Amino acid sequence: MTPVEQKTTSDCTRAVLASLLDKSYEEIPDIDGNKPETYNKLFNGFLEKEGYFMLSVPPSSVGEKGVRFMAGKTNCLLTVKSKRFPGEQHHICGEITVEEKEGMMHWGLRVVHDPYQLDDKYDVLTID
Secondary structure (H helix, E strand, O other): OOOOOOOOOOOHHHHHHHHHOOOOHHHOOOOOOOOHHHHHHHHHHHHHHOOOOOOOOOHHHOOOHHHHHHOEEEEEEEEEEOOOOOOOEEEEEEEEEEEEEOOEEEEEEEEEEOOOOOOOOOOOEEEO
């Protein structure tokens, strides 16, 4: 992963995808700022073209046996509440660790890069 910074106040998705895929900012399509249906089409279309797909894992699924295939450690896109714009979302780069201990799945999320550099960084999150 190569950290890429945002160039505007509303292009966090573009910067995170560039970071996670080790691409330049310019190689990623302008996805942010579109209506939800257009955003999803552009986002998923780009991922498919690159050989990836989106897997959304809500915290409510933690511990379910159906997510065992995720065991290990990998970088990921995390959606968090924006600290700048109340009620809005922000994307950051994270590292997810999933391991099985005593028959239970244990998750750990760590922030590895926030494309918008603030003094008040997002905290480490661990879900057990």
